[in-house]
Amino acid sequence: MALLSKQERRHFPDWDDPTECIYHRVAIDLEACDGCKLCTLVCPANVLEIYRNENGKKKARVKASQRGCISCNNCRAICATGAIGATQANDFVGYYRQLGRGEFALPRKF
Amino acid sequence: MVKLNVAEARDEDPEQIEAEAGRVSKIIEVPEGAEWNAVEQVMLQRRSIRKYKRHQVAPHLIRRMLEMGRYAPSQGNCQPWKFVVVRDAAMIQGMEDFCVGECKKLSRGLDYVNYPKGSAKHFVTRAKAKLFNRLQPNLLHPVPVTVLSAIAEGRFAVFHRAPTVIFLLMDKRGIGTPEIDIGICGTNIVLAAQSLGLGTCWVGFSKFLNQSREWCARLGAEPPYEITEAITVGYPVGEPTRLIARDTHEIAWFEGGKKDILY
Numbered sequence: 001m002a003l004l005s006k007q008e009r010r011h012f013p014d015w016d017d018p019t020e021c022i023y024h025r026v027a028i029d030l031e032a033c034d035g036c037k038l039c040t041l042v043c044p045a046n047v048l049e050i051y052r053n054e055n056g057k058k059k060a061r062v063k064a065s066q067r068g069c070i071s072c073n074n075c076r077a078i079c080a081t082g083a084i085g086a087t088q089a090n091d092f093v094g095y096y097r098q099l100g101r102g103e104f105a106l107p108r109k110f
Numbered sequence: 111m112v113k114l115n116v117a118e119a120r121d122e123d124p125e126q127i128e129a130e131a132g133r134v135s136k137i138i139e140v141p142e143g144a145e146w147n148a149v150e151q152v153m154l155q156r157r158s159i160r161k162y163k164r165h166q167v168a169p170h171l172i173r174r175m176l177e178m179g180r181y182a183p184s185q186g187n188c189q190p191w192k193f194v195v196v197r198d199a200a201m202i203q204g205m206e207d208f209c210v211g212e213c214k215k216l217s218r219g220l221d222y223v224n225y226p227k228g229s230a231k232h233f234v235t236r237a238k239a240k241l242f243n244r245l246q247p248n249l250l251h252p253v254p255v256t257v258l259s260a261i262a263e264g265r266f267a268v269f270h271r272a273p274t275v276i277f278l279l280m281d282k283r284g285i286g287t288p289e290i291d292i293g294i295c296g297t298n299i300v301l302a303a304q305s306l307g308l309g310t311c312w313v314g315f316s317k318f319l320n321q322s323r324e325w326c327a328r329l330g331a332e333p334p335y336e337i338t339e340a341i342t343v344g345y346p347v348g349e350p351t352r353l354i355a356r357d358t359h360e361i362a363w364f365e366g367g368k369k370d371i372l373y
Contacts, residue, residue: 012240012243012244012247013252014236015221015222015223015239015252015255015256016222016223016227021252038347038348041161041347041348042159042160042161042347042348042350044158044160044257044266045256045257045260046260046265046266067223067256068253068256068257068260070253071357072157072158073354073355073356074157074158074160074350076352076354076355077157077350077351077352077353077354078348078349078350078352079352080349082352085354085355086355087355089356089357090253092252095247096247096251096252098357099360100359100360101357101358101359101360102357102358102359102360102373103358103373104355104356104357104358105355105356105358106353106354106355107146107154107353109143109144109145109146110142110143
């Protein structure tokens with residue numbers, strides 16, 4: 001039995017439909033973020049930017065209109081304060097639906 | 111049928127031979143939950159680095175990395191690779207310009223997100239993209255399409271302005287599936303680089319250069335060779351060392367007459 005239904009195999013997600021291409025699962029701890037800007041530099045999808053909050057402090061955020069976060073976690077790797085990171089893998093509907101994935105986890109020691 | 115000379119060895123117990131020779135190798139015990147060793151640490155800390163310092167990498171370090179590539183396993187030991195190292199900024203820029211041009215053409219022709227929803231251009235481009243998507247589902251995955259458009263808009267560089275670019279050329283006559291051997295060879299190179307404090311990134315978009323007769327001639331990517339991958343090399347900006355989360359994947363485990371599913 002195929003793991004994708006016939007309907008799924010024939011359906012290619014719309015690139016501009018956020019319910020079909022699921023990106024942007026980045027969480028930012030605004031207390032810990034010191035606005036150093038390195039995450040915006042290393043993001044391959046270019047979805048991060050720096051803004052000034054109500055107190056005039058620089059903070060990182062996900063851009064409103066950008067698609068493409070692939071949960072690579074380059075932002076997390078470079079963040080000195082551990083304030084930012086993808087919390088979930090990306091996923092797609094139809095033909096590209098992710099199969100056989102478990103939870104999103106740090107390296108585990110066995 | 112080719113007859114292999116294995117008849118005499120067939121019934122012999124390898125462990126008995128080892129014992130008779132008095133050369134029994136030791137089994138290294140690794141306790142459960144042991145710290146990562148140096149190689150594992152390198153594998154866990156490797157990131158795809160796309161922002162580099164201007165500082166050029168010393169030539170002997172590139173040679174060191176390629177030496178590890180040379181020792182990669184390959185099908186039938188066919189070693190279907192040829193390395194091309196480019197360290198001239200002007201030449202890298204020339205290749206960048208060519209690839210960006212190709213990305214612009216493709217992005218304009220296929221990425222309907224560039225056009226307002228409801229417009230005729232959106233409708234026509236989307237219809238074309240859906241057809242191409244069906245024909246080339248690996249190439250037109252939503253992720254590379256976003257990268258394609260980011261390159262076309264100048265938000266993303268193909269070769270990441272790296273000081274050194276290594277091309278992995280594949281001998282298409284390689285045994286079995288030479289693409290896999292190129293991948294294994296490149297993995298050796300990339301991990302060696304990480305262990306030397308260098309950052310690397312695989313650049314699949316480098317394959318666009320195969321479409322330019324001029325670049326192929328210059329890089330030596332002429333039949334039976336073709337550009338399969340490029341690896342950018344340089345010193346990473348910042349310290350991308352924090353360990354990160356990744357997907358876990360289903361593991362089917364057959365043992366003791368039963369099957370378990372692990373993650």
